[in-house]
Amino acid sequence: MIINNMIGRKTTQKKILEELINNSSEFFTADEIYEKVKNKGIGIATVYRFLKELKYHTYICNKKIVYSKENNNHCHFICKICGKKNHFNLKNLDTISKVINGKICHLQLDITGICNDCLLKKLI
Numbered sequence: 388m389i390i391n392n393m394i395g396r397k398t399t400q401k402k403i404l405e406e407l408i409n410n411s412s413e414f415f416t417a418d419e420i421y422e423k424v425k426n427k428g429i430g431i432a433t434v435y436r437f438l439k440e441l442k443y444h445t446y447i448c449n450k451k452i453v454y455s456k457e458n459n460n461h462c463h464f465i466c467k468i469c470g471k472k473n474h475f476n477l478k479n480l481d482t483i484s485k486v487i488n489g490k491i492c493h494l495q496l497d498i499t500g501i502c503n504d505c506l507l508k509k510l511i
């Protein structure tokens with residue numbers, strides 16, 4: 388009886404997490420998910436276990452692991468002067484596909500440069 392209850396609880400937790408992730412934005416962190424489920428009695432360890440189990444695609448953003456349920460690409464353009472980080476989407480991976488010996492799942496890219504704001508300031 389006790390065992391049945393435990394399994395039941397686990398399934399419910401899984402359902403709650405699954406539904407939440409399906410309705411969340413493209414990219415999310417474990418903390419964001421935890422914030423939304425902690426009042427439902429789900430711990431951070433459960434959230435991490437769940438995210439690992441489902442083998443979501445992972446990226447590093449602001450020193451944090453970011454998850455995505457789709458194999459989205461996650462690209463940063465970081466300004467070396469003001470430090471601002473912009474996200475952009477790279478849809479066409481043809482050039483990269485050609486130099487890779489296999490099939491691409493997802494891609495993370497960090498490009499450093501000088502943003503337009505800083506370029507303008509330099510011109511003045």
Ligand SMILES: [Zn+2]
Nearest residue numbers: 444458492493
């Ligand atoms: Zn992937």
Ligand SMILES: [Zn+2]
Nearest residue numbers: 447448449463
């Ligand atoms: Zn990012």
Ligand SMILES: [Zn+2]
Nearest residue numbers: 466469502505
């Ligand atoms: Zn800048």
